[in-house]
Amino acid sequence: MNTTSLEISNVSKYFGGLLAISEIDLTIRPGELVSIIGPNGSGKSTLFNVVTGIHRSSSGAIRFNGKDITHMKPYQVTRQGIGRTFQQTAIFRRASVLDNVIIGQLLHTRTAVWGAIFNTRSTRRKEAQTREKARQILSFVNLEDKDSQIAGNLTQEAQKRLSIAIALATEPTLLLLDEPTGGVNIREIDGLIELVEKVRKSGISICLIEHKMRMVMNISDRVIALCYGKKIAEGTPKEVASHEQVVKAYLGECNAAPGK
């Protein structure tokens, strides 16, 4: 039986002549929480973008649940069950909180133009179901009392929660979180960590990009460290934290750096 959920093998990405990520191998097993750490510009977000099809990998293969997703478009990757959030919190700022989550579910509600124009009974029923489901997801992320607010007016922390709710609405089995606590007030971070763990307990595997080492050490099963696009360490949080190259990378030195 194939127990691997995501399998990235030997993936590289060039932007012109610039090597953004180089020969990365990474597997994420079902139910696992894997963190990716590394200094700014080490290729963490690029790796997410390659996996989700925003960037096409220059070489290597990506498989998800045994299926080759290397050359899929972003929407097709999501339909395989990979949800994601973005580093720059991406939400529909002008729409209501509830509508945001409804849009997240749209891939599961077949929308038909004819049904919409004639406002058929099945369309109305579908809309009601979608709304109900959206409320459930909002209460999962503790935003149920803010459903009618305009998303852009939420606090940064609530926007982060909403972005996770939108991704959850696509019903992923693997969630890629790009700095879920970035730019959030220190006192509010614990709440977001709790949410990440709650998502994981609900059976969704998580891959996390994070800078806050305390968070990474506490919640990860495994940690991957990147530097200049190369994987320099992989292991339990403890192993990676004491890894010589990782310490050096965070102090500004990097053995993988070109020319060194």
Add this chain to the structure above:
Amino acid sequence: MKTIEQLRSSPWTAWLALLLIALIVPLVLGGYLITILTIVCIYAIACIGINLLFGYTGLLSVGHSAFLGIGAYAFGLIAIRFGLGFWPSFCASIIISGIAGFLIGIPALRLKGHYFVLVTLAFAVIINIIMMAWIELTGGAAGLAGAPRPDPIPLPWGDVIRFQSPLSMYYFILFFLVIIFVVSYRLINSLVGKTFIAIRDDENLTQSLGINTMSNKLVSFTISAIIAGIAGALFASYNTVISPDSASFMKGVEIVAYLIIGGAGTLAGPLVGPLIMIAIPEMLQMVPEIRQLLFGIILVLFIIFLPKGIAGEVSFLTSRIKSQPRNV
């Protein structure tokens, strides 16, 4: 009392009142006003189509004059050359503009931003040149004469509604405006409309949610082409003469300008824009050149100072006034 209160607060009351005005005013005042309002209705229909595409899906096409032309010529040619009646020609023209929109949308929508706008413009120019140059088919610059008016509709008590008078044509076109308005209202407020709006607000995020943005944009483009085609066919039937002038690419720019002035992305915008920008200059009997000049200045002023357009700014102000007590 309660029902009156409900009526006052229902948005439909205002729309019904507007419809009532649209029904009664030409009947009472008559004359030249009917002609102006008929033209306003035709432009309003085209604006609703552009509003779906630009206002709600975020795709700016300045080339929808092409679909006005395709709708008009398809209607006229089928009616005149094949001798088919009004309704078969009308339905065929709708289908043909839909197919044209679909086929043009596939390559055009691969491009984004300014490049997409340029392709729509180029398409409009090409279609216009074809209308001028393919003389055997279109009659060239002289155009086509003899596009039919709607067939008389027999009533159960023996009377017949004929569409020879300007007033009857006005009501006929107003009827289509109402239907298309309701269709666009339903679309915008459905999950389909939410998808369009999501693409407008953040295409990358929408795509990351498993939504095929390309096919949704194609649906929006095709619907807007169909609506523009209907406007074109109605104009052909109203005017009975079709010329390449009626589909010059400037018409496509005008439709977008009316929409921006009325308020893109609002329900009332496509009605307000043509009403103000066509009716007022007509009634002031403006010289065409001065009209063009003023039109340009007004458009620039709107884009700089009132980018939401008239309807957008009004609804913004009223929502602020309504929310005032809560803020205090």
